[in-house]
Amino acid sequence: MHHDQAVRPVSWPESEGIRLLRSVATAMVRLSETTGTESLSRPYPEEAQQALNHTVLACLLLKAQPPVSLPELVAWATHRPLNDWPLTVPADAIRPGSLLLDEATRQPTQLCYEWAVDAEDSAALSEQPFMSTASTRCREEEHSEAYQAFRCLLIRRPVLTHRDLVTLPSADDGALGPLGELLHEIYQPAPAAYLQRKRRIYTACGRCRTLLQPTTKGGMWCERQTCRNRDSVRMGREYRADDDGGVHLLIRPLRQWVSAPGILEERLARRLVRSGADVELWPDYGAYSMRVRLPDGTTLAVEHKDWTSPALLGRRATQPLSGPHYDRCVWVLPAARLREQRRFRAIFERYRPAASPELMSDRELVDSVRKATGSGPWGEDATDNELTEGLF
Structure with missing residues (x-):
């Protein structure tokens, strides 16, 4: 499919649980930016009071004990895994044991940011x-x-x-x-x-x-x-x-969505160049992460993603609608993420649109490029410094 054709993402059921998760995640991010989640101080952000109200209502409807205050809701986000919350969500939408706030610092986890940017009015929380x-x-x-x-x-x-x-x-x-x-x-x-x-x-x-x-x-x-x-x-x-x-x-949105993936984008680009490909990072003013051209003329549009939630990532899986021409669009995930979550691919497939990019690990992409360029399978340089720092 040519990348000028728009793809309509598949949406999941707008259950109360989904809306509640977005609301609480947004509240935790806003609290971390303003009053701080370690020592809350008034006035609370509007999103925080709304999240508390939504949580209390959900608990009453499900006949569960609600948090009695915003500090208690923060305690839930810090210590109570999402699978133990009174939520009704689609299958595989949340991973058992996941928290919205880090227990050591009460800072929003990456998953918290992923749920926050899933909300319709989340532009201010994104890059x-x-x-x-x-x-x-x-x-x-x-x-x-x-x-x-x-x-x-x-x-x-x-x-x-x-x-x-x-x-x-x-x-x-x-x-x-x-x-x-x-x-x-x-x-x-x-x-x-x-x-x-x-x-x-x-x-x-x-x-x-x-x-x-x-x-x-x-x-x-x-x-x-x-x-x-x-x-x-x-x-x-x-x-x-x-x-x-x-x-x-x-600011955190740029650290989260530009700096962090960019570290691995640069390393992956160097690895692909050494494997015989021609690589251009952020072509056409950032239309996508990198344009990879192979000796046979095939061109890949590669987007590097490192998300903790395969369901949320799958929902966003659309092909670039602008930028230089490409033959295939590939979304690349760190191999370590796939090892950590064995069902990541299956859950991603469940939630992605019918016509969407193929998902590969960074190692799979490098191996496929090495095969296409004739440089052979993964070699003895797999222990170099880039690998110990997070690639593969």
Whole structure:
């Protein structure tokens, strides 16, 4: 099917459970951005009060004991797996044991963000408003290099000092072009929750470079699950609280939906190039993740996805409606995610539209490209540094 043909996603039943999950997830994200979920303070965001009301009503209808306050609802989100909530949801919509808030920090989990962006009015919680602005500005000025530089900055430098914010727009002969002023909107002063108060420093993750958050037990926590899945958190660069005018952190929607997948996109692109393919990252101002051209002329539109919920991902599985021509569209998921959730493919298939991209692991994609280019099956370089950092 040509990518100019629109595909209407299959929607699941709008049950009360689905609406409730979206509502509570949105509330937890809003609370984390405003009052904080660790020590709630009034006034509560409107979404939080609505979520509490919806939860209480659902409990009354199902004859279950409801949370009596917003702090108790936060406690549910922190300690009570979603499969133990009084919910009526479609099969496989939630994974047993899943939580909306991390137990160590009470920060929203990735799953929480996935449910929040599933809501119809979720634009403010996604990367779309900012990336659309960047794409439009660069397209109008025909400045594709600026768009590429912007994506690289978000991936490689989620933490900036105030001096960086002032000097980067004019650095490298103005590589950011029309996007320099956008930095002040998307990089905000680092939240106090990330500050190690005794030493007055912020510490970046040695893997993904975002800030680590101290836990109540004296440890350090990274919001990125693939970093937490390692044996231990890797400590990276330290920033003094007053370094160069203060420390700024990229806003969470861009860290979640651009920076985190972008790390693996860049690594996957390098792997594909070494396998004999021609790769262009974020073609046509970000129409899709990468354009992969094989020696026989076949062109793949590759979207890199790393979602915890196969049901929510399946519902979003549509082919790009713009960008350079391609022959096949592939959505690529980290192989580790598929190993962690054995039924991921089956659940994804259950919820995806009839005409949608094929799902592959990053390793399967590399192996298929190596076969197409004649470079053979996966070789002895499978133990290099990129693999230990999360690819495959």
